Amino acid sequence: MQSIVAVLLAGLVLTAGPQASTPSFQVIVSSANPATSIKRQDLAQIFLKKKSRWTDGKEVLPVDQTARSAVRGAFTKAVLKAEGMGHLSDVESFWLQQVYSGRGNPPPIKASDADVLAFVQANPGAIGYVSTATLPASLKVLAVTE
């Protein structure tokens, strides 16, 4: 019995360890994009569609992941919590309010990391987030700063 408990505990530790140390999402853009980092507030404003331009004046095209994905939850908590939207239900409520008041459209939603990668690859101004996917050479990761 004790050995079974020990194995279960070891399994929990092994499961929790990598999750705690590995970034839960990475922000990706086209490698042609001159940016190397982005402030959290700017990132939040882009995904809430309150900021629509890169610093060089080109259009920003944010792309979200489905509400069911773990990476969407991690991104929301890390980036949008400071805007008062730490939970997906807050973000969904915000977009419902924007849509039904005629004030805005949510970003397009993709079903997987692979779909986001394809979207960002196809749109030079796009910005998205993925979990730990291996990036094609045409994409790069932006560091998120405060």
Added chain:
Amino acid sequence: MRSMTTSVIRTAGLLGLAAASAGRLAAAEDFNPNVTIRGFVSQGYLKTTDNNFIGVPTEEGSFAFTEAALNFSAEPLPRLRVAAQLFGRDVGVQGNNRVVLDWALGEYRAWDELGFRVGRIKFPTGLYNTLSDADVTRPEIFQPGGLYPPERRDLTAAMQGGGVFGTFNLGGAGYLEYEGLYGTVNLDETYLMSRVGQISAANIAPALSALHISNVQYTVTETSGSAKHIWGAHAEWHPPVSGLRLRLGFQGANPVFSTYAVFNGFAGPAPVSVAVRTTSAFDIPYQVVYSGEYTRGGLRVTVEHARQTTDGTTTVTGLPVPVPPSTSHALPVSTYGQLAYRFTPHLLLSSYYSVYYPDRQDKEGARLVRQGQPASGAWLKDFAFTLRVDINAHWLAKAEVHRFDGTANLSLAENPGGVEPEWTLFAVKTTLHF
């Protein structure tokens, strides 16, 4: 019977359109990710312990509380957005399931700091007036009545015109959003005008009694109304405090209401008929709204306060004796505080307390009593409690209770037996949305 059949067909048509559009949504996302199509259908039940409310026979209890909407939005070109919403409602005598263009706009965002909107646009009074038709977006069924009055929705919901909007990044001080709008509102054939017509006629009847015309009965045969000038502007500051926003808004309007009513009575034994036109021109030079909201975790705390000035001139023609124009001056004020807490993604509780005085110079109703009206029309205090359950991502239900002190939101014409100053409203509503 025919009108009922027509209403059912219209509602069925709207639902069919909604269903067909839902089917296209998935396909639309495949080739144009910037197209959004959404919609909802709501059905509610209203019951009051006393008094009939917003044109619904609520004292008996009524299911005449249906709303449906279909919403389109697209970004066909960079910086350009077009959007529209079809809306149908049957709320007692209001709507009768007639599908109308609730709003439709084109928007061009030249820069983040400056964009332009034109069309029929939801009017942004306070934090939540733009959501008055979208039950799915709110914790509560009925918004606080002083700032978001359902009985005056026709004037306050949307306007035709244009405006500007934008966002300024304030660096370490957060960011500032603003919006300014100017336009007109057409009020013909609205519930608001039917209420105004009844009020105007009721105010004339005593004048005929003073002319020794007895047993006066009246029929309102024609109403028309508009606000040729309506404007609004607000600035909303998002300081670098997580979840906090502060807003200052101003709006004004010049609504004009015209009523034509026929009065029948007796001058001695002889029957008399008098046709009277009443025209009331109001000037609302400003309404200022202070708003603050703090969101943390599942908690949302909202406080809003509005102050207004309203000047009116009423002209009556057609009476046997000429009557000089009368003037009015009122200072409406309203305040509410709301707490909403989302315990789980499926369960939300909300409560608010709202106080509204149509004229803060007459909080006790002395002026109304002098006019032969109940004093309780001078105030409305509302304690509301709501349970919202999101059963799944596309279906929600709400149950709500309001304990009212005051009748400032009631029509005396809809309550011919008189109004009860203290009354309770029970409301339940379910919404399907996609």
